[in-house]
C-alpha cells in the first residue's frame with residue numbers, strides 16, 4: 001500500500017501563493033478591468049446620416065430594404081444612436097483635430113485643410129497612453145504632421161487612394177495591393193491579434209470611404225445597379241430664400257461633378273494610355289472589372305443624349321450608387337472588426353464607437369460635399385456600444401459635438417481631460433443621466449473659402465429649434481426655424497415676427513464666442 005501523497009510545506013506555501021495570485025488577478029479583473037475598458041473608434045470620411053440605416057432620414061427605408069448597413073445597424077441596436085450629433089467645422093482635417101483635442105478649430109489651430117496639426121499639444125491618445133493604454137491609428141489621418149500619442153500608426157498620405165493605396169508608417173511609405181477599405185479592415189484585425197494583451201487599448205480605425213471620388217470595390221460594382229434611388233425634394237433647389245452664399249457655391253451634382261472621375265463616364269480603362277491619379281493605380285484585372293460594369297452603362301448614357309433636368313437626375317443616380325457601394329464596403333469592414341472583437345471575447349469590456357468626420361449632401365439642395373452649417377453636413381453619425389453602460393436601443397437626444405469625444409474617451413479610460421477643453425464628457429449621457437446643465441446650443445465655424453467649392457466662411461449657433469448663421473466676410477445672416485422648415489429652404493432672419501428670436505440667437509452666438517474665447521472675425 002502506498003503512503004498518501006501529502007504536499008510538503010514548501011509545496012503547500014507555493015500553491016497558496018499561486019492561488020492568492022490567481023485570486024488577486026481575478027480581483028484585478030473585477031475591479032480594474034471595468035474602469036479601463038478597451039476602446040475601438042471606428043471612423044469614416046463623409047458618411048451621411050441618410051445612408052446609415054439606424055438614422056431616421058429620407059432614405060432610411062430604401063437603405064434598409066437594400067441592406068446597405070447591416071453591421072452598423074447591429075452596432076446601433078446593441079448600443080445607442082445620438083440623434084443630435086454635430087461637428088464644429090464640417091471638413092475632414094478640422095473634425096479630426098477637434099476629436100483629438102476636445103477643442104474648437106481656432107483653439108487647436110487646425111482651421112482648414114491647409115493647416116498643419118501641432119502634435120505637441122494635449123491630445124486624447126496621449127492621455128490614454130499616460131494611464132496605461134496601448135494606442136494605434138490605422139487609415140486616414142489627414143493632419144499633415146506625423147501622428148503623436150500612438151504606439152503604432154499606419155496612415156494614408158493625405159486623402160489616400162481607393163485602389164492599391166500607399167501607407168505611411170514610421171519606417172517609410174509602401175504600396176499595398178487591394179481595396180483601401182478592406183486593407184484598413186485587414187490592418188485593424190492584424191493589430192488586434194498582435195497587440196499586447198496585458199494592456200487596455202485604443203484602436204482608431206479610420207476609413208477613407210466614402211470620400212469623393214467614390215470608387216467602389218470590384219465586388220460591389222453592380223450593387224443597386226437596377227434600382228432607382230429616391231431623389232431629395234430639393235435636388236433642383238434655386239437658393240431663393242437664403243443669403244447669397246448658397247447660390248454662389250460650386251458643389252452641384254448637376255453642374256460641378258466631373259464626368260471622368262466623379263461619374264466614371266469615360267473610355268474603357270483597359271488599354272487606355274495616360275491614365276491619371278486613381279485610375280493609374282489600378283491593375284489590369286481591376287480595370288477589366290470596372291469596364292465590365294461601367295462601359296455598358298456609359299454606352300446607354302451616351303445613346304440617351306440627356307440634357308437639363310434629366311441629365312442631373314442621371315448624375316444623381318450615378319453618384320448615389322457609387323457612394324452607396326463605397327458605404328457597403330465600409331459596412332462590410334465594420335462587420336469584420338466587430339466579428340474579430342467577438343472572436344477574441346472582447347465584446348463585454350470594449351467600448352465601440354462609430355462616427356464620421358461630418359455628414360454629407362446626397363443631392364439635398366442639389367449638392368454633394370459638406371462644409372455648410374445646414375443640417376446634412378453639420379450632423380455626424382455617432383453610435384456607441386458599451387455593454388453595462390449604454391442600454392441597447394438607446395436614442396440619445398442631448399446635443400453633442402465632436403469636441404466631446406476626447407473628454408469622453410479619457411473619462412472612459414479612468415482619467416480626466418484638462419479643464420480648459422471646450423468639449424464635455426458624454427459618459428453621464430451614455431449612462432442615461434444627462435447633467436441638468438448640459439448644453440442647449442452648439443457653436444460652429446467654417447473657414448475654408450474659396451478652396452474647392454466656394455463655400456463662404458461662416459459661424460453659427462444651433463439650438464433645439466433655431467439656427468442662426470452669419471457669413472461674416474459678406475455680412476449676411478440667415479435664421480431657420482427648424483421646426484417649421486427642417487429642410488432649411490427659407491431664412492426668416494428678416495421677418496418681423498422673428499425679431500425677438502434673432503436677438504436671442506445673436507446673444508447666444510456672442511455668448512458662445514466669448515465662452516470659447518473665439519478670435520475676432522477675420523475678413524480677408
Ligand SMILES: [Ca+2]
Nearest residue numbers: 045046092357
Ligand atoms: Ca470628410
